[in-house]
Amino acid sequence: MHARLSELLERYVSRCGPELLLEHGAVLTRLEPQPEPSYTLAGIVGFVGDLSGTLLVGSNAELIGACHPLRNGGRPLTERMLLDWIAELANQLMGRLKARLSEHGLSIKFSAPISLAGDRMRHLAARGRTYRAAFEGPGGEVNIWFDAEIKDVIACPEAFFDDAKDATGSEGDVIFL
Amino acid sequence: MRRKVLIVDDSETMRAMVSSTLGATGFEVIEASDGVQGLARLEEHPDVQLVVCDVNMPRMSGLEMLQAMKREPRHADLTVLMLTAQSAPELVARAKTAGAKAWLVKPFKADRLVQVVNALSVAV
Numbered sequence: 001m002h003a004r005l006s007e008l009l010e011r012y013v014s015r016c017g018p019e020l021l022l023e024h025g026a027v028l029t030r031l032e033p034q035p036e037p038s039y040t041l042a043g044i045v046g047f048v049g050d051l052s053g054t055l056l057v058g059s060n061a062e063l064i065g066a067c068h069p070l071r072n073g074g075r076p077l078t079e080r081m082l083l084d085w086i087a088e089l090a091n092q093l094m095g096r097l098k099a100r101l102s103e104h105g106l107s108i109k110f111s112a113p114i115s116l117a118g119d120r121m122r123h124l125a126a127r128g129r130t131y132r133a134a135f136e137g138p139g140g141e142v143n144i145w146f147d148a149e150i151k152d153v154i155a156c157p158e159a160f161f162d163d164a165k166d167a168t169g170s171e172g173d174v175i176f177l
Numbered sequence: 178m179r180r181k182v183l184i185v186d187d188s189e190t191m192r193a194m195v196s197s198t199l200g201a202t203g204f205e206v207i208e209a210s211d212g213v214q215g216l217a218r219l220e221e222h223p224d225v226q227l228v229v230c231d232v233n234m235p236r237m238s239g240l241e242m243l244q245a246m247k248r249e250p251r252h253a254d255l256t257v258l259m260l261t262a263q264s265a266p267e268l269v270a271r272a273k274t275a276g277a278k279a280w281l282v283k284p285f286k287a288d289r290l291v292q293v294v295n296a297l298s299v300a301v
Contacts, residue, residue, distance in 0.1 A: 023284045069194045081190065088188040091233060092283050095262025102265050112187055112235045173264070174293050175280040177273040 002150050006129060008104070009051075013131040013146045016096045017057075020089065021137060026067035028135035028142060037134065037143045041082055042116045043090030049108035051101070053128050053148040057090045058121065062139025064089070079117060087115035097146070179205040180298065181224050185215035185242065186231040186260070191283070195229055195260070198287040199294060212237025216245055219252055227297065230277075232261035232268065240268070243275045256297050260285075 018028040039058030046054050064082045065071060067089075091113040098108055123130075128149030135142045182204045184195045189210075196206045207222055209215040211234045219225055228246070232239040239259060246252040257277045261268075264282045272280055278297055281290065 020284070069190055084189045088190055091188070092262040095233075095264070095283070099264045107265075110233065112233050172285045172289055173282045174289065175269055176296070177269070177277055177279060 005150060006131070009131050009146065009148060012097055012100045013144055014133045016093055016100065017133055017135055017142060017144050020093050020096055021067055021135075021142065024067040024069070024089075026063065026137045028137040031134040031136050031141065033132040033134040033143065036122060037141060039121060039141070039143060040117060040119060041086045042118075042121055043086035043088075043113055044115070045090045045094040045110050045113045047094065047098075047108045047110040050106045050151050051108055051148040052151075053146070054126070055090060055094050055097070055110075056123055056145040056147075057086060057093060058123070058143040058145075059086060060140040063137050063142060066138040083115040083117055087113040090115075093144070179203055180226050181205045181207065181222060182227045182229060182294075183207050183209065183215060183218055183222065183225045184229045185209045185212065185218075185234070185239065186229075187211055187234040188231070191231070191260075194287070195290065198290050199229075202291050202294070204294075211235055212239060212242030212245070215242050219246070219255075223251065225255065227294065228255055228257045229260050229294075230257055232259060232263055232272075240271055240275060243272065243277055247276045258293060258297060260290075 021028050040060050041064055043057040044054060061082050064086050065077050068077055068085050071077065094110045098110065101108065123145045125147050128147055131146040133144045182199055184192050184206060186192050187210050192208045196208060200206050207218055209218045213236045230239040230242060243257055246255060259272050259277050259280045260283065262283045269280050279293055281293055
């Protein structure tokens with residue numbers, strides 16, 4: 001059962017990154033993930049629930065700058081601005097993944113994001129399985145690591161494994177309450 | 178007199194985006210980076226008419242801030258727009274129960290935000 005859930009996670013991790021970055025003006029093409037890709041900026045979000053683990057988004061200043069909302073603001077983007085933005089991208093990516101998974105009845109809660117800058121950062125999976133995706137975009141690569149441990153008690157009816165109906169996401173939707 | 182809006186989001190980028198968008202439509206904008214600071218800003222600026230609030234923030238989440246506002250009679254009638262990367266129905270339901278007026282999912286286009294704020298401002 002978890003093998004099929006893993007396929008689903010693999011699919012969403014691969015799709016959600018390019019969908020999100022496209023919303024912010026960056027077109028990504030898929031790459032074969034490398035064992036130890038180089039990245040200098042990272043956004044990180046932790047999650048708990050039916051799945052628990054960590055989402056890590058790794059990239060570089062050129063690509064994160066190319067999709068930054070203030071890139072045309074007339075002043076250079078500082079490292080602080082880029083760090084803030086990669087954290088927000090990790091947050092929005094986790095929101096997108098959570099929305100997809102909730103279509104399948106899976107429930108997770110996630111933390112506020114954090115970000116890091118460094119020259120020789122490396123991902124080391126802590127537990128569970130790592131779902132990987134890598135993309136090339138304007139100025140560099142984006143790498144995604146979704147480390148997830150799946151609860152043993154999850155019951156998955158057959159229809160569970162169908163793709164979520166809302167495959168393009170609900171971003172920009174407004175609900176008046 | 179310019180309408181005053183409080184933007185509460187832990188992302189500086191999001192605050193800058195929302196601030197620039199609403200500032201250009203005639204709002205006076207003040208900012209806070211989490212729920213605790215948001216409540217403090219409301220004390221400093223009792224003339225705030227609209228609160229635009231993220232959900233997922235450190236120290237105090239947007240839903241916790243909303244609940245705290247509604248418990249305080251001076252802020253209980255403020256119009257609140259939740260602006261968040263999350264769209265889980267149970268969170269939207271909690272926001273509705275707590276008294277939020279609208280829920281907008283990130284990412285969003287600037288004109289969408291203006292549209293929503295204008296719709297809400299009719300009731301402000």
